[in-house]
Amino acid sequence: MTFILCIPTKDYLPVEVKTTNDLAEQILEELEYLKFGKNKLFSTNAISSCIKQACIYYRDAKSVNWRSSGLLYYYSFLNLAKAYLGGKKMVTSTELTTTKILHGITADPLQIITNLMDFEIKIYPPTQNNSINTFSKFYESVTKKRWPFTGNILIQIKEIVGFSYEISREFQSLFNISPCVIPVRSMIIDDGRSMWLDLLIPSSYDTVFQSQIINMPLDKKQFLELSHFEKEQWLLSHAQVTKSYLSDYVLKTHEINYTQDNREKVI
Known part of the structure; x- marks a missing residue:
């Protein structure tokens, strides 16, 4: 499958017309189309800004050294999550542009562990101390269910790493992309x-x-x-x-x- 981006409008003229078989790039280009089109989902500057940052971070992540790419991929997904919340009216445009909306996830890099799989991540509830936490709020928006925990929770890498295999199998089924997770x-x-x-x-x-x-x-x-x-x-x-x-x-x-x-x- 290919995707061609060409959306000349009075406000936006694409610098280039691109054709790609890259699934992630197709998704980003579709988001850019929606951002500049007459779609109410992305009608605010705050949401458009989140989409723009997500695209920039993702494309930069693909081109830099692997030591730096992980953080850029993270910020790309963070901005996509914010755009989604804004589009679903879970947060306001004003909240998207202030410090009221936080990541909602932290980790202590100085943890004393002998196995990487034991590394802990702290996740905060959707709202806390008059702030909005992006990832748990994103969970509520996608699942249409309330966040199942009352306070902060700790999870270890080994508790979530298995999901990457499930996602890989879905990619193989839907797009014929063979999964391969290599422990290095x-x-x-x-x-x-x-x-x-x-x-x-x-x-x-x-x-x-x-x-x-x-x-x-x-x-x-x-x-x-x-x-x-x-x-x-x-x-x-x-x-x-x-x-x-x-x-x-x-x-x-x-x-x-x-x-x-x-x-x-x-x-």
Whole structure:
């Protein structure tokens, strides 16, 4: 399926006419069409601004380094959620442009955990202390049910990560997009003279993963083939034993030598 964007009006003339098979891009372009069309859903500047920011954040996320893209994807979805709430009259245009509407979700980056799946996220109720919390309010709007909790709640990554598999299966059924969720752990190794990036991947996924990384030369080694120093870094940082990694491969970038004078620049 393709989508062509061309909506010349007296207020807006597209810079380019685009055709795309990218599902996410089709959705964004449809939202842009609604934003500039005579559709009452997006008739306010506040909602249009949210849509514009969502599109910008998403497209930027696709083009930047993966270390930065996660936050941009988050802000894209946050702005889409705000636009949805505004379109459904769950919040007013004034509320969308003030500090009255909050994210409604926080996390402490300094949590002491030994497994990423135990990382906790705090979610706030739809309204609290005269403020509106976006994500729980979004839940109410989409499900048409009241938020089922009275106060703040804590959830762990392991309690929600399974939903990504369900969504992937829906994509395969509806759009014939094969799902593939690859568990990858990464760490920058620094031995005092050089540094490099290690990616720890289950052996059953390494071929698929490497096929998606075309601009980064990677050397593949089994965990037991690593140097004593490198194995020690992995074991200490994740509080694991060697047995835990016997079925894993490590994909390594080339080592970059540095001096104390240029170390920060290399990082």
